[in-house]
Amino acid sequence: MEENIKIEIKDFSFLYHKKQVIHNLNLKIHKNEITSFFGPANGGVTTLLRSLNRLFELNHDTHTKGDILIDGKSIFDPDSSVTELRRKVGMVFEIPAPLPISIFDNVAYGPRLKKKKSKSEINDVVEQALKQAALWDDVKDRLKAPAMSLSGGQQQRLCIARVLALQPEVIMLDRACSGLDPISTAKIEESLFQLKEEFTIVIAPHNVQQAIRISDRAAFMLMGHLIEAGTSDEVFGSPKDQRTNDYITGRFG
Amino acid sequence: MKKFKENLPGHIFLLLALSSISALALITGFIVVRGAPIITDVGLKDFAFGMSWAPSLEEYGIFPMIIGTVAVSLGAALIGVPIGICCSIFLSEFAPPFITAIFRPAIQLLAGIPSVVYGFWGLIFIVPFIRDYLGGPGLSILAASIILAIMILPTVISISEVSLLALPKQYKEGALALGLTHWQTIRIVMLPAAKSGIVAAVILGIGRAIGETMAVIMIVGNAVAMPESILDPVRTLTTNIGIEMGYATGVHQEALFATGIVLFIVIMILNATAQYIVSSGKQARGKERQKS
Ligand SMILES: Nc1ncnc2c1ncn2[C@@H]1O[C@H](COP(=O)(O)OP(=O)(O)OP(=O)(O)O)[C@@H](O)[C@H]1O
Ligand SMILES: [Mg+2]
Numbered sequence: 151m152e153e154n155i156k157i158e159i160k161d162f163s164f165l166y167h168k169k170q171v172i173h174n175l176n177l178k179i180h181k182n183e184i185t186s187f188f189g190p191a192n193g194g195v196t197t198l199l200r201s202l203n204r205l206f207e208l209n210h211d212t213h214t215k216g217d218i219l220i221d222g223k224s225i226f227d228p229d230s231s232v233t234e235l236r237r238k239v240g241m242v243f244e245i246p247a248p249l250p251i252s253i254f255d256n257v258a259y260g261p262r263l264k265k266k267k268s269k270s271e272i273n274d275v276v277e278q279a280l281k282q283a284a285l286w287d288d289v290k291d292r293l294k295a296p297a298m299s300l301s302g303g304q305q306q307r308l309c310i311a312r313v314l315a316l317q318p319e320v321i322m323l324d325r326a327c328s329g330l331d332p333i334s335t336a337k338i339e340e341s342l343f344q345l346k347e348e349f350t351i352v353i354a355p356h357n358v359q360q361a362i363r364i365s366d367r368a369a370f371m372l373m374g375h376l377i378e379a380g381t382s383d384e385v386f387g388s389p390k391d392q393r394t395n396d397y398i399t400g401r402f403g
Numbered sequence: 404m405k406k407f408k409e410n411l412p413g414h415i416f417l418l419l420a421l422s423s424i425s426a427l428a429l430i431t432g433f434i435v436v437r438g439a440p441i442i443t444d445v446g447l448k449d450f451a452f453g454m455s456w457a458p459s460l461e462e463y464g465i466f467p468m469i470i471g472t473v474a475v476s477l478g479a480a481l482i483g484v485p486i487g488i489c490c491s492i493f494l495s496e497f498a499p500p501f502i503t504a505i506f507r508p509a510i511q512l513l514a515g516i517p518s519v520v521y522g523f524w525g526l527i528f529i530v531p532f533i534r535d536y537l538g539g540p541g542l543s544i545l546a547a548s549i550i551l552a553i554m555i556l557p558t559v560i561s562i563s564e565v566s567l568l569a570l571p572k573q574y575k576e577g578a579l580a581l582g583l584t585h586w587q588t589i590r591i592v593m594l595p596a597a598k599s600g601i602v603a604a605v606i607l608g609i610g611r612a613i614g615e616t617m618a619v620i621m622i623v624g625n626a627v628a629m630p631e632s633i634l635d636p637v638r639t640l641t642t643n644i645g646i647e648m649g650y651a652t653g654v655h656q657e658a659l660f661a662t663g664i665v666l667f668i669v670i671m672i673l674n675a676t677a678q679y680i681v682s683s684g685k686q687a688r689g690k691e692r693q694k695s
Contacts, residue, residue, distance in 0.1 A: 205580055210500075237582035247573030250596060259591060260581045309577070316581060 156181045156320060156350040157202065162216035164197055164374075166209070171197050171374045174216065183366035184342060184351045188358060189397065193371035195354045199322045202352070203239040204232050220320070237264070240313030244325040246305040248297035248312075253289050256297045256308055260316045275315050283311035284341040303334025310338070320350045328356040339364050358398050362386050370394045434667060438660030450661060456627045456638075458647070458655040465662055467629050471544070471637030472613055472669075474630060475623065478548025479555055479612040484605050486552070487559030491604075494560070495567040496589055514557035522621030525550040530622055539634030542624035548633070550618050555608035562607060566600020566684075567593060599684025606677040610670055616641040640666045 157179035164172035172194045179185045187195045200206040202218060204225060218225050225235055248256045257276045261267060267275070276293075280286040285307040289300070297308055306326055313321060323342075327335040342351055342364060355361040361368055368386065369379035370393075378391045389395040442450050445463055453464015490510075494503055529549055534541030574596055578588040594601070624636020625646060638646075644659050644666075651659055 203580060205576065208576065208579065233582045233584055235582075236580055241580040243573060243577065243580075245573055247571055247577050249574060249577075249592060260583075263583065263587060263591075312581065 154181045155179070156220065157352075158219040158222075159198075160217045160219065162198075162201070162218060163214065164194070164201060164206070165213040165215075166197075167211050172201075173374045175376045177369060177376060177379055179350060179352060180367065181350050182346055182348075184346050184353060184364050185367045185369065186353050186355045186361045186365040187369050187371055188355055188361045189371035189377075192373065194374040195371055196324055198371070199241065199324050199352065199354060202320070202322060203236045203241055205236070205241065207232070237316050238318055239320040239322065240316060240318035242306070242309050242313055242321070242323045242326045244328055246302065246309045246329075248300070248305050248308050250296065250298060252294045253297050253300065253308060254293040257312045257315045260312055264316065275317075276311075279311040279315035280308075282314050282341060282345060283307045284337045285311055301334075303330045303337070306330060306334070307338060307341075310341070314345070318349065320352060321345065323351070323353040325354050325356045327360065335360070358400075362398075370397065372397075431667070434660050434663045437657055438662075438664045441654060441657040441661045442664070444654075445658075450658075451665065454629070456643075458651070458658065461654065463654075463658040463661075465640065465643070465665065467627055468638050468640050468643050468662070469665070470629060471623070472639040472641070472666075474544045474633070474637060475547045475551060475619065475639055476609055476612040478544055478633065479551035480605065480609050481552075482548060483552030483555045483608060483612075484559055487556050487604070487608065488563055488601060490556070490560045491563035491567060491601075492589060492594075495564050496585070496593075510557050510560055513553070518554065518615060518618040519621070521550050521554055522618035525618065525622040533634065537634055539632070540624060540636055542622055542636045544623070544630055544633045544635060544637055547619050547623040547637075547639075550622060551612040551615055554615060554618065555611050558611055559604045559608040562604035563597070563601045566597040566604070569600070570596050599680050603677040603681045603684075606673050606680070610673040610677070613666070613673070614641060614670060616645045620645050640669075 155178045159175055159177045159179070162172060162175045163170060171192075175198070187193075187198060189195065197206065201214065202220075202225070206212050206214075214226070220235075220238070223230065249259075251259075254276060257279050258272050261272055261275045277286065280289065285304060288304055289295075289308075292299075297305065300308060306329075310321075310323070310326070327338055330338070339360070342353075345351060346366075353364070355364070362382070365382045365386075367379065367381050370377045370385065370389075370391070372393060378385060378389065378394050384390075385394065386398055389398065441463065445453070450463060450465060451469065452466045453462065454466055455462045455464045456467065490506075494506055498506065525546055529546045530541035530543075532541075533539065533543060533546055537545070570593055574592050575588055578592040579585070583591065619639055620642045623639060623642060625638045625642055626636040627638050627643075628635075630637045640662050644662055647655070648659055
């Protein structure tokens with residue numbers, strides 16, 4: 151096994167009820183890189199991300215086939231803990247939903263549960279997470295203010311911070327910038343560049359431009375099929391498949 | 404004229420709406436007019452805190468009944484609220500769909516059982532049980548509390564459940580995605596976020612317990628005395644009216660209306676509190692929605 155593979159998706163299929171929405175997907179996701187899954191609506195990207203942290207288990211009547219390995223170990227292993235998996239694989243959603251509590255508490259409540267930690271340790275973790283999410287300067291003077299008083303972009307960065315505070319290994323962002331203005335988006339992308347030094351990042355970009363801007367590797371998904379995957383240069387520079395080419399040049403459909 | 408025609412439906416609905424409001428005004432006015440004189444005659448303090456209720460001796464003190472009402476309602480809340488909230492958590496979070504499909508209508512049915520049936524059932528099962536195993540006459544605060552606890556369950560369960568289900572699903576997913584367990588998610592994220600609805604459910608449930616009459620008359624013993632334990636019989640404000648209104652005349656009747664005023668005020672305060680809590684919760688959430 152190559153040294154820098156973090157996640158290996160092996161012949162993975164996903165079914166809602168009897169409807170198959172991911173078909174025999176094989177892919178390796180590398181450490182310290184940004185991998186994006188992109189494609190037209192209903193391609194199965196959200197479903198795939200929700201598979202990586204087993205969040206799909208909230209839905210009734212779902213089935214998976216194949217396997218997903220993180221650091222060589224199956225996430226579906228009956229002995230493995232799903233809460234540990236979710237701490238390791240943090241997820242930021244399309245719609246930011248901070249809790250109706252203070253900015254500080256939104257970031258702190260995860261780490262507080264994780265281990266017995268002293269107040270000052272928690273403070274440090276929160277501060278570092280907010281800095282990594284490029285939110286610290288905006289909120290350092292009003293940590294006790296309600297999270298709802300933040301702008302949409304700030305709320306999204308707060309949600310990134312609360313994932314970072316758990317010191318995960320993988321961060322997944324599902325269209326995390328779709329509701330945001332270009333400046334907030336730029337800030338988040340900038341923090342992603344820094345974060346990849348430390349983490350493995352998987353994202354569903356909100357458009358092709360964003361995918362081109364930030365990806366190291368990209369995977370094009372169409373109706374549950376992985377059409378092609380490779381480095382950013384390969385996929386966006388010289389796509390092998392006509393459909394990929396059509397999509398990134400905006401000639402799709 | 405044309406304008407009037409266009410507005411006609413509005414006028415008709417206004418009229419009908421006014422009629423229901425005026426019913427409220429009429430009842431309130433009637434109770435106040437009939438009950439207020441005695442409060443001024445006897446004095447509010449002697450009326451509300453008087454220890455002796457003996458209409459034949461012209462003694463009108465309702466304090467033991469206030470205590471009776473408080474004891475019975477508090478007992479009902481202590482038993483019914485935890486069960487009700489747990490039930491609503493179970494229904495909204497744990498129960499598989501086929502269980503909820505059975506539970507929900509069953510609970511609605513519970514709300515539809517006439518209170519005299521509850522009273523009868525209590526008299527046949529609860530009262531003898533308490534008499535035989537715990538002592539006392541059986542007709543007691545405890546018996547009434549148990550029956551009232553069952554009667555307030557539908558209120559507590561359905562309102563709490565609705566407020567839990569109304570939470571944005573992102574709260575739950577976000578918390579689970581952070582690696583919280585299901586129970587931690589419920590405890591740390593969902594219950595606090597649904598707090599205002601749950602508190603309102605509790606208050607409305609207590610309001611129902613305070614107002615219930617028929618079932619309580621049948622099992623609470625109705626003795627006008629300060630209780631010393633939960634196995635003692637008491638009389639509540641509602642049962643006092645229910646028992647004596649049939650034959651009361653003159654000042655005695657006025658005293659019963661005055662009892663009604665006291666009840667009315669208590670219930671109004673409770674309902675207003677519930678309204679306030681619910682609306683402040685909604686406002687807070689409304690703000691969040693705007694933001695996101
Ligand atoms: N809870 C569900 N139950 C049944 N089908 C679902 C459910 N969620 C998603 N699907 C279906 O699965 C398919 C893939 O959906 P998914 O949300 O993963 O796609 P996506 O690539 O994230 O789409 P989008 O670009 O709109 O975000 C779609 O056909 C969708 O209708
Ligand atoms: Mg999606």
